[in-house]
Amino acid sequence: MPRIIQDFMKRMSNHSVSITPQFVYRSWLVVLIPTCITLTAYGVAEFGPKEEIAISTRTEAIATPILPSNFPDSPIWHEDVIRAGDTLSAVLNRLNVDDAQANLFIRSDPIAKSLFELHPSRSLRAKTDRQGKLLELHYLNNKNQELSIKRQNTGFIASISEATTQQHTVVKSGTITSSFYASTDRLDIPDSITTQLIEIFSGQIDFHRGLKVGDRFSLVYESFTHDGIEIKTGKILAAEFSDQYKTLQAMWYTPPGSKEGAYYTPDGKSLKQSFLKNPVEFSRVSSGFQMRFHPVLKSWKQHKGIDFAASTGTKIMSTADGVISKITQDNSGYGKHIEINHAGKYSTLYAHMSAFSPGLKPGSKVKQGEVIGLVGATGRVTGPHLHYEFKINGQQVNPVALQLPTAQPIESRYLAHFQPIAAQTINQLAFLQRIEQARAE
Numbered sequence: 001m002p003r004i005i006q007d008f009m010k011r012m013s014n015h016s017v018s019i020t021p022q023f024v025y026r027s028w029l030v031v032l033i034p035t036c037i038t039l040t041a042y043g044v045a046e047f048g049p050k051e052e053i054a055i056s057t058r059t060e061a062i063a064t065p066i067l068p069s070n071f072p073d074s075p076i077w078h079e080d081v082i083r084a085g086d087t088l089s090a091v092l093n094r095l096n097v098d099d100a101q102a103n104l105f106i107r108s109d110p111i112a113k114s115l116f117e118l119h120p121s122r123s124l125r126a127k128t129d130r131q132g133k134l135l136e137l138h139y140l141n142n143k144n145q146e147l148s149i150k151r152q153n154t155g156f157i158a159s160i161s162e163a164t165t166q167q168h169t170v171v172k173s174g175t176i177t178s179s180f181y182a183s184t185d186r187l188d189i190p191d192s193i194t195t196q197l198i199e200i201f202s203g204q205i206d207f208h209r210g211l212k213v214g215d216r217f218s219l220v221y222e223s224f225t226h227d228g229i230e231i232k233t234g235k236i237l238a239a240e241f242s243d244q245y246k247t248l249q250a251m252w253y254t255p256p257g258s259k260e261g262a263y264y265t266p267d268g269k270s271l272k273q274s275f276l277k278n279p280v281e282f283s284r285v286s287s288g289f290q291m292r293f294h295p296v297l298k299s300w301k302q303h304k305g306i307d308f309a310a311s312t313g314t315k316i317m318s319t320a321d322g323v324i325s326k327i328t329q330d331n332s333g334y335g336k337h338i339e340i341n342h343a344g345k346y347s348t349l350y351a352h353m354s355a356f357s358p359g360l361k362p363g364s365k366v367k368q369g370e371v372i373g374l375v376g377a378t379g380r381v382t383g384p385h386l387h388y389e390f391k392i393n394g395q396q397v398n399p400v401a402l403q404l405p406t407a408q409p410i411e412s413r414y415l416a417h418f419q420p421i422a423a424q425t426i427n428q429l430a431f432l433q434r435i436e437q438a439r440a441e
């Protein structure tokens with residue numbers, strides 16, 4: 001017996017009415033059937049008395065609007081987003097392209113053929129005539145190049161060019177609720193920006209142990225889009241971290257007439273590190289969802305270097321500008337390793353690499369942050385990691401314990417130019433913090 005009837009019977013019995021199951025079942029059907037009909041009818045007819053509507057036809061002469069003479073032939077732009085599992089012919093169909101000649105060209109032309117590598121969520125734009133003849137087709141491939149196909153008098157021509165981009169400024173602010181990386185993920189902050197943020201504040205914040213739940217951060221960064229799709233990010237323009245005791249701020253500033261900018265505090269102190277604290281690039285692919293460049297602590301006396309746990313293939317960066325003095329694989333136990341001389345008495349060594357960046361040789365100049373090779377497990381090791389040494393006059397020292405020289409503050413002749421920009425940046429960051437505080441409370 002259906003549950004509903006059992007319940008009904010129970011309720012009935014509570015009311016001390018004796019009733020047979022047979023009877024209940026029949027009355028339930030009777031109640032149910034008209035209800036269904038009413039529900040169906042509800043959508044199409046209004047309640048109330050039926051009205052008779054008379055329909056008659058009347059013909060009236062109206063002036064035909066004058067269309068521009070080229071209207072019937074003017075081309076049409078169509079745009080459609082590629083879906084997972086899409087085929088090119090399905091997309092072209094949705095774009096209203098009905099053109100055998102174009103199909104043949106796309107199949108045979110070496111450049112146009114790459115159109116078959118469809119990437120879901122990227123869009124395709126086509127210009128056709130009213131009959132579906134293809135006039136133009138544009139597609140942004142996953143290398144952020146624009147593939148264009150254009151109809152010419154003699155046939156089609158395909159070309160690939162760097163996509164034109166529009167620059168935007170993106171602002172984000174968040175509160176740390178579990179880990180810093182969980183917060184940046186939640187805000188959809190790209191890895192390249194997270195890495196920059198860590199680098200900018202690495203001299204002031206210990207990103208492994210120094211952040212707490214409730215700490216807030218804001219940032220302003222450059223984004224480049226093509227047809228509304230973000231295809232790359234640029235640099236951080238301003239950023240801030242704050243806890244209940246202090247606020248740390250950084251802003252990008254390029255002095256007038258200078259080609260290179262740098263990060264400064266709003267009162268003009270340089271945030272540039274003479275040496276990066278971390279020579280291993282944060283990479284989600286190689287490190288999963290956790291940051292894995294935590295230095296492995298060992299007794300300094302036996303070890304004389306810092307080991308950074310990272311998977312094979314993680315990028316290794318030079319920690320300062322310099323010149324390569326050694327790039328080799330010898331029997332020293334270091335495996336594939338690079339040594340770089342920096343201005344003056346400093347040098348750094350990177351060991352157990354799986355590969356060197358192409359083109360590097362003794363005498364090559366490298367910039368701070370430049371990728372010099374990849375993490376590996378060559379030499380005397382038990383697993384992949386980067387062994388990093390910091391030397392002063394050829395002697396290994398512990399860079400963590402070292403007070404390294406800091407870069408110069410803003411030159412006084414630029415202060416008049418710098419100060420209004422700094423004031424504006426502080427206002428912008430304060431505004432973002434107020435929004436975030438309101439959201440968090």
Ligand SMILES: [Zn+2]
Pocket residue numbers: 303305306307386387388
């Ligand atoms: Zn080591």
